[in-house]
Amino acid sequence: MPENDQVERTLHISAHHADAALGSLIGELHSSLIDHDPARRDRLDSILSTVFGHSLGQGSHMVELLQLVGDRWSALILTLLGAGTFRPSELQRVVNLLSRLGGANDISHRVLTAKLRVHERMGLLERTVRPTVPPSTYYTLTPLGRELVEWIDGMERWCFRNEARFHAAQQSFDDADPGE
Missing domain, CATH: 1.10.10.10 (Winged helix-like DNA-binding domain superfamily/Winged helix DNA-binding domain)
Incomplete structure (x- = not known):
């Protein structure tokens, strides 16, 4: 397998794992909500996706700033x-x-x-x-x-x-x- 194909496959697998992890976190968020208002849930989903997508943990530029x-x-x-x-x-x-x-x-x-x-x-x-x-x-x-x-x-x-x-x-x- 050429090196570029291997890199592309690794990136695809990593993206798949990230999507699965995000989906799992969103599922956990939904099950922990007391109020099941769809607008509230959608807003929280958006916040979670932003945090997940931008690594707002240790070393995050946004958190640091x-x-x-x-x-x-x-x-x-x-x-x-x-x-x-x-x-x-x-x-x-x-x-x-x-x-x-x-x-x-x-x-x-x-x-x-x-x-x-x-x-x-x-x-x-x-x-x-x-x-x-x-x-x-x-x-x-x-x-x-x-x-x-x-x-x-x-x-x-x-x-x-x-x-x-x-x-x-x-x-x-x-x-x-x-x-x-």
């Missing part, structure tokens, strides 16, 4: 870089100023450097080192990073628009009888 954006510093760092190029020391001063205004602690140089390296690795920003003495390092967003900052800005606007609703829901929950 959501964890990154949800950490303590990344959204702020990326949003600030949306204003333009920064040297690390300048970025640290601005992050710390904004953190203090919000009543939070400062970011250390070590943590900032680690965050910038992760963002660079993900393709969200670009590091430029200029050959001066000592070398000057600058960070700027890539087009991918700018696109993410637009999404973060939209999420911030959504939060501000719904702040009163969040507060009302929290107040209602806190006022409810704990025995309910």
